[in-house]
Amino acid sequence: MMRVQMLGLCRFSYLGGRGFQVAHETLEERRAFLYHPERLARRWFWFETVTLPGLLAQTDPDFTLVLMTGPDLPEPWLSRLRELTEIMPQARLALVPPMEKHLDACLAAIAPHIEPGADVVGHFRQDDDDAVAVDYIRDARRDFAALRPLWERRRRLSCDYSRGLVLKAMRDGISVEPRMIYNAGAALTVYLPPDAQRSVMHFPHWKIGLSMPGVTMPGKAMFVRFLNHDNDSGAIGAGYRWEGDPAGWAGLLAERFRIDLEALDRAARDFGLPGADRPRWGL
Template sequence: MLGLCRFSYLGLRGFQTDHDSIEARRAYLYDPLRLARRWLWFTEVALPAWARQTDPDFTLVIMTGPDLPEPYLSRLRELTEQIPQLRLELVRPMQHHLPACRAAIAPHIDPEAEVIGHFRHDDDDAVAVDYIASARKDFNRVKGLWKVEQRLALDHSRGLILKAGAGGLTLTPRICHNMGVALTIFLAPDMAETALTYDHSKLPQWMPVVSITRPVMFLRSIHADSDSGDIGPGLPWEIEEGGTDRLLKQRFGLKRAALEKSLTGLS
């Protein structure tokens, strides 16, 4: 299980917010207030569940640029010492995004593996504490599909949409297919592709996709700094009153009161 998380990586393509030059993109990404907000989302929302995975056998590559401003570069180095599954890769600015992602992932591919479960992870989203264990278990149930084409996606599609703004936090239960978070793409180790190679909204063009609709497996954040602020297509699902707070704690290791305090009113 091998993932890639881009933390304010200074590249020109691969994002929905475009800039005409490296200088313009650097000014946007490295704005001190923006970096402070991104760090808060990363540490308060994304990291807790990665540190608590029930199956610790995974690697999550944190990809950023070698000129990421301090103190954030040093903080990322410290995190890799605290959480052994994290690896830091400093990738120079590149015109094309997919080669940059491949450069970050390539040193961590195990050529002896039969299959690698690639996943992407945004620095403001969360997966459930048993995501790695579930992806491995569910893949074994449908491995025959992977053997046919050497490509298979597992989409853990039930989760919560977290919206943050001046009015506070809202949590919306949602089933979202192929959204990106908690989505695993299984490939042979000698393939050049990664999870970022494929447009996750169009995955059936390239491979079989199996949707796993239970249990709750993702938390997707929408806020002012989101690369995409659209909730996207999906299906609602019902949850009892107060259930979202319990799910936050049980599935993601998060407490709503602490999130409210940290994230409400960020601008």
């Protein structure tokens, strides 16, 4: 039986060059932006409230999540990431000094955690304010069995779970929109051989079809895309709505992602932030 390692990369306010749509003239300007105390407090809150619950509740706990940040991440956030690795068996902390080439930095973070004995590595990008459903790891590993003949053609393949929810945090709380999004980033798996010398970040999700064949699995809600004041881009991506009952969003978020919509809505109101000043934020 083939061994499919599931390996995620989560960048938590990593300080480095390139790789970001919010541009800064100098590394010091970027450090001041990323490490601003109020911003880091919000980022941790979203991470703890939106991202972590679904990961901690995975029905298949056999995965690795690399938490990538800089060695000078301010306290208490660096200590909190260390503490997370102690209580979450799947978490690994990668402290990567600032590197000009972002892809090299991402590969440096994940390379020590690739299983050389795996037959396939299912790479996934886990942004620190998005979420995957509690059965994402199970399905990504199980579905590969059906996709294997296609993967063997090029030894590269993407699998996109395209049905999800877009949450938007504004001054008046959280809005929920059901969306089918093509290769949203969240719940997108890139299957590569263990010796590929690539991370999931080497294949930009919005144009991944240039790099490999892909399969879309649209059946059930598998991701939450969370738009908030601190997004790097905040663009939703190509897609369209799917029909659902708004009265059921809270239940769906709780069941599939372990997200408490009422608590999230209350926090968004308390933060009192507008949408981000980005060209395509929320579009």
